[in-house]
Amino acid sequence: MVNLRINDRPVTVEDGTSILHAARQLGITIPSLCYLKHVSKVAACRVCMVEIKGTDRLMAACDTICAEGMEVYTNTLRALVARRNNVQLILSQHDCNCATCVRSGNCTLQKLAADMNIIENPYETKLPANNWNPKLPVIRTASKCVQCFRCIAVCEKIQGMSVWDFLGTGSRATVGVRGGKKLDEVNCAYCGQCITHCPTGALRERDDTEKVISAIDDPKKVVVLQVAPAVRAAWGEGLGLPKELATEGRMAAAFRAAGANYVFDTNFAADLTIMEEGSELLYKMKHSWEFRRPLFTSCCPGWVRFLKLEYPDMVPQLSTAKSPQQMFGAVTKTWFAKTHNIDPKDIFCVSVMPCVAKKYECAVPEINSSGFRDVDAVLTTREVDRLLRLKWINVADLPEEEFDSPLGEGTGAAVIFGATGGVMEAALRTAYAVLEGHNPDPDAFQAVRGTDGRKEISATIGGVPVRACVASGLANARTVVEDIRAGRAQYDFVEIMACPGGCAGGGGQPFQEGMELAGERGETLYEIDRNNPVRFSHENASVQKAYDDFFDKPLSHRAHELLHTDQTKWSLR
Ligand code: SF4
Numbered sequence: 001m002v003n004l005r006i007n008d009r010p011v012t013v014e015d016g017t018s019i020l021h022a023a024r025q026l027g028i029t030i031p032s033l034c035y036l037k038h039v040s041k042v043a044a045c046r047v048c049m050v051e052i053k054g055t056d057r058l059m060a061a062c063d064t065i066c067a068e069g070m071e072v073y074t075n076t077l078r079a080l081v082a083r084r085n086n087v088q089l090i091l092s093q094h095d096c097n098c099a100t101c102v103r104s105g106n107c108t109l110q111k112l113a114a115d116m117n118i119i120e121n122p123y124e125t126k127l128p129a130n131n132w133n134p135k136l137p138v139i140r141t142a143s144k145c146v147q148c149f150r151c152i153a154v155c156e157k158i159q160g161m162s163v164w165d166f167l168g169t170g171s172r173a174t175v176g177v178r179g180g181k182k183l184d185e186v187n188c189a190y191c192g193q194c195i196t197h198c199p200t201g202a203l204r205e206r207d208d209t210e211k212v213i214s215a216i217d218d219p220k221k222v223v224v225l226q227v228a229p230a231v232r233a234a235w236g237e238g239l240g241l242p243k244e245l246a247t248e249g250r251m252a253a254a255f256r257a258a259g260a261n262y263v264f265d266t267n268f269a270a271d272l273t274i275m276e277e278g279s280e281l282l283y284k285m286k287h288s289w290e291f292r293r294p295l296f297t298s299c300c301p302g303w304v305r306f307l308k309l310e311y312p313d314m315v316p317q318l319s320t321a322k323s324p325q326q327m328f329g330a331v332t333k334t335w336f337a338k339t340h341n342i343d344p345k346d347i348f349c350v351s352v353m354p355c356v357a358k359k360y361e362c363a364v365p366e367i368n369s370s371g372f373r374d375v376d377a378v379l380t381t382r383e384v385d386r387l388l389r390l391k392w393i394n395v396a397d398l399p400e401e402e403f404d405s406p407l408g409e410g411t412g413a414a415v416i417f418g419a420t421g422g423v424m425e426a427a428l429r430t431a432y433a434v435l436e437g438h439n440p441d442p443d444a445f446q447a448v449r450g451t452d453g454r455k456e457i458s459a460t461i462g463g464v465p466v467r468a469c470v471a472s473g474l475a476n477a478r479t480v481v482e483d484i485r486a487g488r489a490q491y492d493f494v495e496i497m498a499c500p501g502g503c504a505g506g507g508g509q510p511f512q513e514g515m516e517l518a519g520e521r522g523e524t525l526y527e528i529d530r531n532n533p534v535r536f537s538h539e540n541a542s543v544q545k546a547y548d549d550f551f552d553k554p555l556s557h558r559a560h561e562l563l564h565t566d567q568t569k570w571s572l573r
C-alpha cells in the first residue's frame with residue numbers, strides 16, 4: 001500500500017494506483033479526456049495535469065503512479081491554467097459547431113469547455129478536411145476528432161480488430177483507418193464500440209431518422225416497427241427518464257405516438273429464432289458425421305461479419321438461421337401482410353436496435369427473401385431517442401400501452417437475447433423441453449449469465465451431452481475461434497456477441513461517459529424474463545400460430561426460404 005496526500009488530505013491506495021484514481025477515492029475530481037479505464041492510458045490530452053510538490057513539471061494524473069509520501073495539488077492556479085490552455089488548444093483543432101453535433105449535451109469536450117469557463121479561444125482554428133463515405137454505417141468526422149486515441153485502443157484491445165491507427169508523424173500525426181484505407185476496405189465488423197467510447201461527435205452511426213420520418217409522413221406507407229430486446233433496458237437513458245418510467249409499455253406508447261402504425265416486438269422473432277436455430281442444432285447433432293462442430297449462433301451481424309471476413313473457411317459452421325431482425329422483416333412482409341390484407345410493397349419495416357451492424361445487415365442484398373427489402377431502415381437506440389425528441393413527445397406523461405398483436409408477443413426467453421448468454425440459455429431451455437419431454441426449471445441454465453467475456457457450460461439433456469460456450473467482445477471471440485481451430489477446445493454450440501456484454505452494451509446504445517452499463521442493463525432484462533408468465537420460446541402462442549397458419553413446422557421448406565439464409569453468399573463490401 002502507498003500513503004500520500006492529495007490537496008492536504010491523506011489517502012492510502014494500492015500499489016500501482018494512478019493519481020487520478022487516488023483522487024477519485026477521496027471524491028476529488030480531476031478532469032480527463034483521453035483516459036479510458038482498463039483500456040487506454042496514452043496521456044495524450046494533458047487535461048488531467050496536477051502539481052506534485054518537489055517536481056518542476058506538471059504531471060498527467062491519469063499516467064502518474066502514486067508514490068509513498070507524495071504531495072499532490074489538483075487545483076493550483078498553475079494546474080488550472082495549464083489544463084484550460086490544453087483544452088483551448090484542442091478546441092482550436094475542433095469543429096465547435098455544437099448546435100449541429102449529434103453529441104451536443106453529452107460530449108466530454110463540450111462539458112470540459114463549459115466547466116473551465118472557456119468562452120473565447122486565443123488560438124487560431126485549423127480544421128482537417130472531412131472525407132468520408134456518408135453511406136457507411138459508421139461515420140467519422142475528422143474535424144471533430146480530438147486525437148484521444150480511445151477508438152484505436154477499444155478496437156484493438158477489446159475487439160481485437162485494429163481498424164484505427166495513428167497516421168502521419170509529428171505535428172501532422174492524426175487518427176484514421178489503418179494504412180490510410182477506407183473503412184469498407186478493411187475488416188471493420190461495424191460493431192460500433194469505437195463510437196460508444198469516443199468522447200466527442202467524431203464517431204457516430206449513419207443517421208437514418210429522416211428516412212423513417214418520411215415513411216411516417218407518407219400516407220401510402222404502413223410503418224411497422226420492431227424493437228429489439230436490449231433497447232427496452234436503455235431507451236430511457238438518452239431521454240433522462242428514470243428507470244421506473246422507462247417501461248416496455250411506455251416505450252410502446254412512445255413509438256406509437258411517434259407515428260408507427262404497428263409497434264411490434266423483435267422478441268417474437270427471437271422466439272422464432274430459437275425454434276429454427278434450436279431445431280437446426282438438434283438436427284446437426286443427430287447427423288454429426290455430416291457437419292463440423294460447433295454450430296455458431298448467427299443473430300449478431302457484427303460477429304457474423306467478423307467470421308466471414310477473418311475466418312471464411314468456418315462460415316459453413318454458422319447457423320443458417322437469420323437474425324431475429326431479419327426473420328421479423330421476412331415474416332412482416334409475408335405472413336403479416338397476407339393476414340392483414342396489406343400489400344407488402346406498402347409496408348415500411350423499421351427496426352429499433354442497440355446495434356450499428358444491423359444497418360449493414362439489413363442492406364445485404366442476399367438476405368432478403370420476402371420479394372421486397374425485408375427491413376427498410378434500422379434506427380439505433382440513440383437515433384430513436386432523437387426521433388422522440390424531434391417529435392416533441394412528452395414521453396414521461398404517456399400512459400403505458402401494449403405491443404400490437406400478433407408480432408408483439410414475446411417470452412422471457414426472448415428478452416434475454418439482449419444479454420450475453422441469453423441466446424444460449426433460451427436455446428437450452430427449449431432443447432431440454434424437446435429432448436426430455438417436459439420443461440426444465442427456467443433458471444436451470446443460469447450459469448451462462450453475467451458479463452464475463454467467456455463462459456462454458458456442459459449439460460446432459462435427454463441423454464445427450466452438450467458442451468457449450470458463450471463469448472462476447474470480438475477479442476474474446478477470436479480466442480474461442482483460435483482454440484477451436486487448434487483443437488484446444490471442443491464445443492457443440494457456441495454463442496457469440498460482438499459487443500462486450502452482448503447487445504445490452506451494444507454499439508448503438510446511449511452514450512455513458514466512463515461507464516460500462518451492459519451488466520446493469522442485462523439485469524433489467526433478466527428481471528423482465530422473471531416477471532414474464534411465459535419463459536419458453538416454444539410456448540409463444542403467436543409463434544405457434546405462425547407455424548400452424550403459415551410455416552408448418554421448424555425447418556420446413558417455407559421456413560428455409562424465409563427464415564434462413566445462405567451464409568456463404570453475403571456481400572461483405
Ligand atoms: S475518433 Fe473519437 S475516439 Fe477516436 S481519436 Fe478521435 S476523438 Fe478519440
Ligand code: SF4
Pocket residue numbers: 138154155159161162163164187188189190191192193194195
Ligand atoms: S466498428 Fe468495431 S470493428 Fe469497426 S472500427 Fe469500430 S470498434 Fe473496430
Ligand code: SF4
Pocket residue numbers: 190191299300301302303354355356357358497498499502503504505506507508
Ligand atoms: S452484440 Fe448486439 S449490438 Fe453488438 S453487434 Fe452484435 S447484435 Fe449488434
Ligand code: FES
Pocket residue numbers: 031032033034035042043044045046047048060061062063
Ligand atoms: S486524461 Fe490524462 S492525459 Fe488525457
